[in-house]
Amino acid sequence: MIRHSISVGWADAPLKHFVDDARVELAVLMHPSGQVVAQHGFQNRLDVQTACALSAAINATADQLGMMIDGAPFRGLHYAGQARQLHLAQVPLADGMLVLLSVFDEESSLGIVQLYLDELRAALAAAAPPVDAAAPPALAEDFERELNSNLAALFGRK
Amino acid sequence: MSQFAPLIAAITRHRGVTACVVVSADDGIVVDGTAHVGVKLNAFAALTASLLRKTTRASEAAGFGAVTFLELEATEGKVLASGRGGLLVVAVAEPRVNVGLLRVELRRAVEAL
Amino acid sequence: MAADDIHAMSETLAADPSSLVFLPLAEALLARGDLVRAARVAQRGATRHPQRVEAHDLVARIALAAGDEARAESAWASVLGIDPEFGTAHRGLGLVRYRQGRLEEAAEHLGYALHQDPHDAPVRAALDAVRGVLAQRAAAEAAAAPVAEPASGPSAPRASAALPAEPDALGDSPARLFDPVLDDTKLVALLLDDDGLVAAGEYVTAEGQDVGAELGAHLVGVSDEADRAMRHFKLGRWTRLVIETEAATIALAPDGTETVLVAAPHEVPLGFVRRTLDRCVAVARRWLAAAR
Numbered sequence: 299m300i301r302h303s304i305s306v307g308w309a310d311a312p313l314k315h316f317v318d319d320a321r322v323e324l325a326v327l328m329h330p331s332g333q334v335v336a337q338h339g340f341q342n343r344l345d346v347q348t349a350c351a352l353s354a355a356i357n358a359t360a361d362q363l364g365m366m367i368d369g370a371p372f373r374g375l376h377y378a379g380q381a382r383q384l385h386l387a388q389v390p391l392a393d394g395m396l397v398l399l400s401v402f403d404e405e406s407s408l409g410i411v412q413l414y415l416d417e418l419r420a421a422l423a424a425a426a427p428p429v430d431a432a433a434p435p436a437l438a439e440d441f442e443r444e445l446n447s448n449l450a451a452l453f454g455r456k
Numbered sequence: 457m458s459q460f461a462p463l464i465a466a467i468t469r470h471r472g473v474t475a476c477v478v479v480s481a482d483d484g485i486v487v488d489g490t491a492h493v494g495v496k497l498n499a500f501a502a503l504t505a506s507l508l509r510k511t512t513r514a515s516e517a518a519g520f521g522a523v524t525f526l527e528l529e530a531t532e533g534k535v536l537a538s539g540r541g542g543l544l545v546v547a548v549a550e551p552r553v554n555v556g557l558l559r560v561e562l563r564r565a566v567e568a569l
Numbered sequence: 570m571a572a573d574d575i576h577a578m579s580e581t582l583a584a585d586p587s588s589l590v591f592l593p594l595a596e597a598l599l600a601r602g603d604l605v606r607a608a609r610v611a612q613r614g615a616t617r618h619p620q621r622v623e624a625h626d627l628v629a630r631i632a633l634a635a636g637d638e639a640r641a642e643s644a645w646a647s648v649l650g651i652d653p654e655f656g657t658a659h660r661g662l663g664l665v666r667y668r669q670g671r672l673e674e675a676a677e678h679l680g681y682a683l684h685q686d687p688h689d690a691p692v693r694a695a696l697d698a699v700r701g702v703l704a705q706r707a708a709a710e711a712a713a714a715p716v717a718e719p720a721s722g723p724s725a726p727r728a729s730a731a732l733p734a735e736p737d738a739l740g741d742s743p744a745r746l747f748d749p750v751l752d753d754t755k756l757v758a759l760l761l762d763d764d765g766l767v768a769a770g771e772y773v774t775a776e777g778q779d780v781g782a783e784l785g786a787h788l789v790g791v792s793d794e795a796d797r798a799m800r801h802f803k804l805g806r807w808t809r810l811v812i813e814t815e816a817a818t819i820a821l822a823p824d825g826t827e828t829v830l831v832a833a834p835h836e837v838p839l840g841f842v843r844r845t846l847d848r849c850v851a852v853a854r855r856w857l858a859a860a861r
Contacts, residue, residue: 319797404509409484409502413801496801503798510794511812514787518780520832521815528795531650531805532619535798548802551643 309336312421320414323382324401327389327422330354335396353386353399360386376408385411389419391426460488463545463565470561472553474533478569479505479544487543495548504528504537504546525559538566545569575601582610587617595627604635615644619805622652629661638665650808653824653854656685660692672699673749677851684858743769746856750848756833757781758849760856763826765789769856770849772832785830792821792828811843820846829853 309327313336317325324339326346332354340346356375364372375386382403389396398418400411460478467476468490477489477497484505491497504526512523528535536558537546545565547558578594591614598607608631615624629644642665648658663678679696683689746769747758760769765786772781795807810821813835820831820842831846 404513407482407484407502407506407509409480409486409498410506412485413499413502499801503801507791507794507798511791514791515812515814515819517787518784520817520819523812523814525811525813527809527811528798528807529809529811530799530802530807531647533802533804535802535804548804 307336308425308427309422312418312425313338315421316414316418319417320400320402320411321405322400322402322411323405324349324399326350326353326399328354328397328399330357330395330397339401349399353397357386357388357397378408383408387415389422391423396422458488463568464488464490467545467547467558467561467565470549470553470558472550473547473558474550475500475546475548477501477546479546481505481508481539481542481544489546491548500535500546500548504535505544508537508539508544525563527555527559536562538562540566540569543569586613589614589618589621591617592623592627595631599627599631599634604631607631608635615647620651622648622655622658625651626655626657626661629658633661633665638668641665646808650806654685654858656682659685660689663692664695667695667699672703674848674851675699676703677848677855681851681855681858684855743856744771746770747849747852750845750852754833754837754845756831756837756842756845758832758845759785759830760824760849760853761785761789761792761828761830763789763828768827769853770830784832788819788821788830789828792823795821796823809843809846811839813839818842822846822850824850824853824857827853827857 313325313327316322317338322339324337326337326340326349327335328350329335332347332350334346334350337346340349360375361371364370373388375384377384382401385398385400385402385408387398387400389398398415402411464476464478467473475489475491475495475497477491477500478487479485479489479501480487482505484502486497486501489497489501491500507528508523508526511526515521515523525538526536531551533551534549534553534555535546536549536555537544539545545562547562549555549558575594575597578590578597581590582588582594591610595607595611595614598604598610608628611624611627611631615621615628618624625644625647629641629648632638632640632644641661645658645662645665648655649662652658659678660682663675663682666672666675666678669675676696676699679692679699682692683696686692743760746760751758757772758770759767759772759781762768765788767781767785770781771779772784773779791810791812795810799805799807806823808822812819812821815835817835818833818837818839820833822829829846829850831842831849833842833845
C-alpha cells in the first residue's frame with residue numbers, strides 16, 4: 299500500500315526522460331487502482347483513464363494468476379501487435395508499487411524498453427515524495443472499490 | 457549449454473574481445489552471451505539491435521539494400537555486429553583488437569546461424 | 570626540473586592517483602629522457618582522465634620521442650576525437666605523415682596547424698617542403714597521363730584539381746569540397762549538419778540525379794542512434810561507423826555537431842573507404858574552421 303502525500307507532477311520529469319530515451323509513443327504511470335500518476339503522449343483525458351483502468355485490471359489479474367500458478371505474482375507483460383507493442387511493468391517504490399504502461403512501434407523494442415525501465419525505476423525511487431505517515435493507509439477493499447468503479451465507468455455500468 | 461555456445465566461444469577467443477552476445481534482432485533481447493565483468497550485455501544487445509534496425513531502414517530507403525555488417529568504433533573500444541534470420545551476433549572489443557580477423561569470424565558465425 | 574620536484578610530484582600522485590599532477594610529472598620525465606616512466610605515467614593519467622586532451626597529447630609526444638609512431642598516431646587521433654581543432658595534434662600528425670611519405674595527408678594536417686599558429690616556423694618549413702614535392706608530382710603526372718573521363722556509377726566526381734594550399738575559402742563551391750580527396754574514385758562524400766542537411770559535398774547518380782539530401786536525411790538518424798548507444802556503452806565517444814550493405818559500404822564520422830559520410834560501391838576495399846573517410850574528416854574540419 300502506498301502512503302504518499304499528494305505531490306503533483308513529481309513523476310513527470312522521469313517519465314518524460316524515459317519516453318525520450320526509449321522512444322516509446324505512449325506511457326502512463328499509475329497506481330495499481332488505475333489512478334494516474336503521470337502520462338505522456340495521450341491525446342485526451344478519456345484515453346488515459348481508459349488505458350489506466352484496463353491496465354490496472356490486467357495487472358490485478360496477472361497478480362492473481364501468478365499466485366495460482368507460481369505462488370508469486372507475475373511481473374511484466376509484453377504484447378506484440380502488428381504495428382505496435384505494449385509493455386506493462388511494475389515499479390516498486392519504498393512503500394508500495396506503481397504500474398507503467400508503455401506503447402511503442404518500430405522506433406523502439408522490448409529490449410530498449412526494459413533497458414531504460416531500470417533507469418526509470420531508479421529515477422522514480424529517487425524522486426518519489428516522502429511518505430505521509432499521517433495519511434490513512436489505502437486498504438485492500440478501497441483499492442477493489444476504486445478499480446471496480448473505474449471499470450464500471452468505462453463499460454457504462456453503474 | 458545453448459546451441460550458440462561454440463559460436464560465442466570462437467569469437468571470445470580473439471584477444472581483445474570483452475563480450476559476445478547472440479541477440480533477437482527485433483526485440484533486442486539477449487538469447488545467449490558472455491561478457492567480462494562490468495560489461496552490460498543487455499545494453500549492448502538492445503542498443504546494437506536498435507542501431508542495426510535503424511541503419512537497415514536507412515540503407516533500404518536509400519537504395520543500398522540490407523545491412524550485412526556493422527562496426528561502431530569509439531575512443532575506448534569497438535562494437536561489431538552482423539545478422540541473419542532474425543538473430544544478430546554482436547562482439548564488443550577493446551581498441552587493440554584485430555578487426556579484420558574478428559570481422560571474418562563474425563561473418564562465419566552468422567553463416568552458421 | 571630538480572629531482573626533488575619529480576620525487577615530490579611522484580609522492581603526490583601515489584597518494585592520489587586521480588590527481589592531475591601526472592601531467593607535469595610526465596612532462597618532467599620526458600624532459601629528462603626517462604621515456605619509459607614518462608609513458609607509464611602519461612598513459613595511466615590518460616586512462617583515468619579520458620576526456621583530457623592534454624593527457625592524450627602527452628602520450629602521443631612521448632610515444633613519438635620513443636619512436637613509436639603508431640602509438641603517437643593513435644593518441645593524437647584520440648585528441649582529435651575530443652577536440653577536432655587541437656593544433657598540436659594536427660602538427661604532430663602532419664609531421665608523422667611527412668615522415669611516412671603520406672604527403673597529401675601531411676599537407677592537410679600541417680595546413681591546419683599553420684592556420685592555427687601562423688608563426689610556427691618548423692610547420693611552415695615542413696608544409697613548404699611537402700607542397701614542393703606534391704607540385705612536382707602533379708606536374709609530372711599531368712605531363713605523362715592522358716585526360717581521365719569522369720567515372721560512371723554512383724558518383725560523378727569532377728576532375729582532380731591541384732591540392733588546396735589553405736583551407737577552402739567560403740567562396741568556393743561547397744559541393745566540390747571533397748573532390749581533391751575523392752579524385753577519380755567512385756566514392757562520394759557529404760558533410761551533414763545535425764539536421765541531416767547537406768552542408769558540403771554532393772552525391773549525383775549516373776543518371777544525373779542529386780540524391781545527397783535524401784541520403785543525408787536517412788543517415789543522420791543513424792548518427793543520433795550511435796550517440797544514444799555510446800551513453801550506455803561506456804566506450805568513450807564514437808569516432809567512426811562503418812556499414813556494409815548489399816550494394817555499398819557507408820562510413821560515417823562525427824565532427825562536432827556535423828557528420829561526414831562516405832559511400833562507396835561494394836567492391837572498394839574497406840580499408841580504403843576508412844582511409845578516405847579520415848581524409849574527408851580532415852578536409853571538413855579545415856573548411857569549417859575557416860568558416861568560423
